[in-house]
Amino acid sequence: MQGAPAGSLLTSGVGRRVLTLFLVAAVVPLMVAVGLAWHEFNRSTEEGAERRLRSDAKVYGVEILTRLQIAADKAVEVARAAEQAGGGQLPATGFLVNDFVAIWRLGERTPPAPAFTKFIKPSLADREYLASGETKLLFTQGVELVMLRQLSDGGILAFHLDAPKIWGPRELRPFNTEFCVFGPTGDALHCTADFGTGVRLPFAQGPDTRGNMFGEWEIGGATQVAAQWQLFLDGSFAALPLDVVAVQPRAVALHSGTIVGRVFLPAIALVLVLVGYLSLGLVARSLVPLRQLKDAATQFADGDLASRVSVRTGDEFEWLAEAFNSMASRLGRQISALEAMSGIDRMILSGTKLGDVAADVVGHLQSMTGCASAAVIARDADAPQVGTMISSHDGEIVHDRVELPGNVDSAWCRPRAFEIDETDELEAPFQGRFMQFGQRYVDMVPVILNDDLKGVLLLGFDSPIETSKRKEARIFDLAGRFAVALSSVEREETLYRQANFDELTGLPNRQLMKDRLEQHIARARADDHRGALLFLDLDRFKEINDVFGHSVGDVVLVQAAKRIVSEVRDRDMVARLGGDEFVVILPAIRNETIARNLAERLLNRLSEAFTVKDVDHYVGASIGIVLMPDDGDGVETLLKNADAAMYRAKDAGRNRFEFFSEQLNAESRRKIGLERDLRRAFHERELEVHYQPQFDIASGEVEGAEALLRWTHPTDGPISPAEFIPLAEESGLIVEIGAWVVEQVCKDLRKILDRGMHPGSMSVNVSACQLRDAGFHNAVLDPIRRFDIHPPYIQLEVTETAVAQNRDTANSLLNSLRQDGIRVAIDDFGTGYSSLSYLQQMPFDVIKVDKSFVDKIGSGATSDNICRTVIRMAQEMGKKSIAEGVETREQLEFLEANGCDVAQGWYFSKALAKEEFFAFVEQQDQHTQRRKALEIL
Incomplete structure (x- = not known):
């Protein structure tokens, strides 16, 4: 068996972890099982002790009850004999009276009664009970046992029981077992052992638990185990129950558990040592192939894509090594595809323009598939029937605008193969470009995101070819990434339009206008030239809006915006500030005559009728003109001054223009103060x-x-x-x-x-x-x-x-x-x-x-x-x-x-x-x- 030294095993991170896991996997269940077994054994031992002690207490209690019943029978005989003798004379029969310490008639002094007789005061319920011919048992002075018996003349005989005879001799108790009898108050009436004075019932009593208690009892300077049994006297003597407690030293009662514990713990230690030894050997045997796999993975991570591992263990480690080698081979082929994806991702994050993203995708299509020509078509978001085609052949990138088929969403939603010679140009607007490239066959892959066709990928070949499943998967991945890129470009353009352009007229809004104006002011100051800003406010527009409704007013605004744009130069800027206010920025003018002439043309155009739903509407405009940087060194200053000039034009009769002057500035300040x-x-x-x-x-x-x-x-x-x-x-x-x-x-x-x-x-x-x-x-x-x-x-x-x-x-x-x-x-x-x-x-x-x-x-x-x-x-x-x-x-x-x-x-x-x-x-x-x-x- 191939193994590894214990020292190398313990210095290896994997070895230590695996060994730890082995030990934990073995020890934890073992310890849980041992704990449960130990708990169960202790519970069984305690239950056995409880059953044994409670049985002893019951036997002892039954013996006491038997002696009480014998004494009661003798009391009946004594009472009967006394009645037969007449005059309440007590019999002299020894076997009857010798069981009692004393017998006397309650309420009489002869024969002499014990001192505690004064505490014997039968209640009305007791007398009724005695009148029924029953014997009543009383506990006086806590430890004295007295029986009462009523005579036929109504008198009551009291019998002072001999307690030692009732409790029985000590010799008859079980080995190492002591007993205590407790009265209704919880005070000890009798204990077979000397546990000292003031002994009380060891358990807290409740109506539901009285007579069923078991547990430890600290008494006589030692730990005892006690079980309780209740002796009911109500039916026989109309007395409260007695609690009989059997007591054994803890070491005696639970002796079997102590013996087992001495053997159990050494056995557990032996098992743990055995598990550790076996785990160490198993981990050591597995560490060598793991180290080989680790070394190969490290080399691969360092760039050695040819790194492989050879393991011949005939088990899962050999299978793992083969899987690693196969993965390394596939990763090498996928590096180029991943580079393409990451390149597109970088372009998405950096906000690259659509043309650059498309050109990059076309290049990767050619390198991934080996096709001679490739192209992408991206649909316009604002005009879905028109698209931009970016194609590549022999390193040349060509941009074309193409019209898409009317059924483009259904015709191009699935991958297709086209033979250029047999394809209609209306169905395939890319036909002419690929024919120019000399490609006869084109494979098309749709670019779809959220069920929305964004465009297509096109691959041109000289002859039909079969594309492998893996290569198809990489192409589809590239199509998905290109779809995200197109969506990102559309989203960026949409957000830019929403943030910088007026939704109604399509003109730049206030924010974009202020940004551009800031640039023009800086350029005018740096290049020492002049520009102009015209602030337009439509006259009587509010009346049209209020009378004919906002729908008519919106059409008038759109027509007005188009008229203004038609009168300015390409380099000039027209913006809508909001409502019926427009701004025209002239970045560079030779003199103010250019601004004046433009204002006159705008007034003429805006004075013409605005026809909406066959109704002519007339508005006109008031224009305020400022020159930059002469009339203000900042955006807000220029707009404020232009606004003041525009209001001067309105005050002067409307449908006219006014240039800003310092007098107007003073008038504006006066207007604010006057308000x-x-x-x-x-x-x-x-x-x-x-x-x-x-x-x-x-x-x-x-x-x-x-x-x-x-x-x-x-x-x-x-x-x-x-x-x-x-x-x-x-x-x-x-x-x-x-x-x-x-x-x-x-x-x-x-x-x-x-x-x-x-x-x-x-x-x-x-x-x-x-x-x-x-x-x-x-x-x-x-x-x-x-x-x-x-x-x-x-x-x-x-x-x-x-x-x-x-x-x-x-x-x-x-x-x-x-x-x-x-x-x-x-x-x-x-x-x-x-x-x-x-x-x-x-x-x-x-x-x-x-x-x-x-x-x-x-x-x-x-x-x-x-x-x-x-x-x-x-x-x-x-x-x-x-x-x-x-x-x-x-x-x-x-x-x-x-x-x-x-x-x-x-x-x-x-x-x-x-x-x-x-x-x-x-x-x-x-x-x-x-x-x-x-x-x-």
Whole structure:
């Protein structure tokens, strides 16, 4: 037998582990078996001792019971003899009385009774029991045994039993066994051995365990083993049971276990030594082939792929050596395939482009299979019927775009072989390329991931060949890895598009725009040239979005994006910031004229109609232009300045462009400060409500007044409403301000009415923000009710645009207010989004002719016709017309001639402060005021 020295075995890691495992495998079960056997033997020994001791206790207890019954029988005879003798005289028969220490009649002094007789007090239950002719057993003073017997005259005889006779002689007890008898209280009545004083029952007693206890008992300075048996006396003597305990020294009771233990442990040690010796020999015999396998594996790992091992043991080690040699051979063939896979993996992780990954796969296909030509086709994720083909022949890589068959998913989902001469080019778009390579046969392997055809691998041969199963497996592995690569490329492209491009228009988004702008700013600074940025915001787009819906708005945005892109150069960048905002970056311009010309072209293109579902929509745009790096040294600064320039264009009338200037920057800062001051002014009640009277054109009488908001800044003086009202709307503060204005108008109107004056209806302007506010209805009606104002005194002025932004909700809200008596006027008619169909749906009572139309009266037929048409429209619809901004006699005469009902403007009166307006109303004719009040009421 070939073996190994014990020293080498113990120095070998495998040897030590195997030896340890052998020992553990042998010793652990042995020790478990030994432990279980030892436990079982001890348990059996203890059970035997328990049975033996409990049997001894039972025998001893039965003997005591027998002696008690004999004594009871004698007590019966004594009692019978005493009754026959008459007078309760005790018999002199020795064999009857000699078994008792004393006999006496309870309650009498003769014959003399023992001292403990005073403790004998039969209970009512005891007397009833005695009256039935039974004998009662009592335990007095803990150790004295007394029997009671009732005579026919009702007297009770007491018998003091001779305890040693009852407990029996010591000579009759089993060898090395002692007994103790315990009374009901647990005190020892008798022990056959001297265990000292104060001996008590060794076991805790319970109703379920009394009389069934076994265990060790420390008594008399030694460890005893005790078993308990219970002697029941209730049936014979109406007494509580006695506990009889048999006791043996522990060494005696468990003697057999001690003897076995002396033999058991040496036998176990001998078995362990034998197991260790045999394990050592078996491991030593197995170590040599293991060492040979280890040496061969080490050489193979160091790069010696020719390393083999020769083992002739005729067992599993020889089989293992052959398996190792076979594995080494296969690994050598698979190295090239693994290199191909790892190369593709590296490309996937490094984010290599599709063309480079495909070229690498084609090269590995040729080296793995030996084919003369190879190609891959990768489907486009966005256009699945089109793909990119990368092919290789004689080291030349060719890229082609090919159209895939209509049934590509079903036709190319399984491996196929094509003969080029008999294949239709529509079915095999690679036909022409492989014919050019001189290949007549093509094997196709699909590239599939999660049941999705990503592309195909193509192998070209001069003649049909049979591919081995292993080679096919490597090709399929390469196809699977290429599928992962294609999926990774698609995912990277998708994530890049989602992160950097707008989903709706396909344009770069804000993030990509900022990155590119940062690069252009740095390049402009480094190369000392200029660039430009155009910030576009579509005009009136929100109205289209709100009126016609987001679907129409999205189409308009897409068309606008295409128009913008069509006007810029290839090197310029167009991005969508969000909503209706776009940015155009011109990286390099010679002068600002290029930016100006582009802005003009964009305005012209965006002013053209946007046709959606056969409906033309017009938006236009406002453009802000900044030059870089002149107008800002950072992305955020340039965007902020361009935004300021764009808003200047909007404020200047829209559909125009503005270049940024420092003046615009100052205006932006003023706008921010003004918004902050406006909020403070509102909360500190610096705002005031002025009233501009409205006059009946025909009679010249006061018809009512329009409430106008005024603000006097603590340092800048009066601020134009045209400046701070838009700020309030942009910040949302207009909702609170509007509610406060209604409150003030009702409060002032109440004061006027309380003075007996009637100024007519009071008009209050309402913004689109207020119409969208859920609390607007209550904000109007609450102060009207609180100040007890008749609702027709209040007239709300809304613009067409404000209603159009949320038409259904606004119409419902205004209808509800009109039902409550509030009047509604359309303000600035003709300047916003005008539509006769929508105008017919709007709930209103008055049409106001905008000041821009009134200003142009007399300047031409077109302007006059606009005013005339608006007035006539109001007449045809049965509505009242009010012209605002009347400043000349000529305007008033035109309005009067064309039937306009009411006029207001500086020609009549400017907007008056509250007290001035009160004084103005007081000067009016009282008769006229009362008539106006009656018309309202």
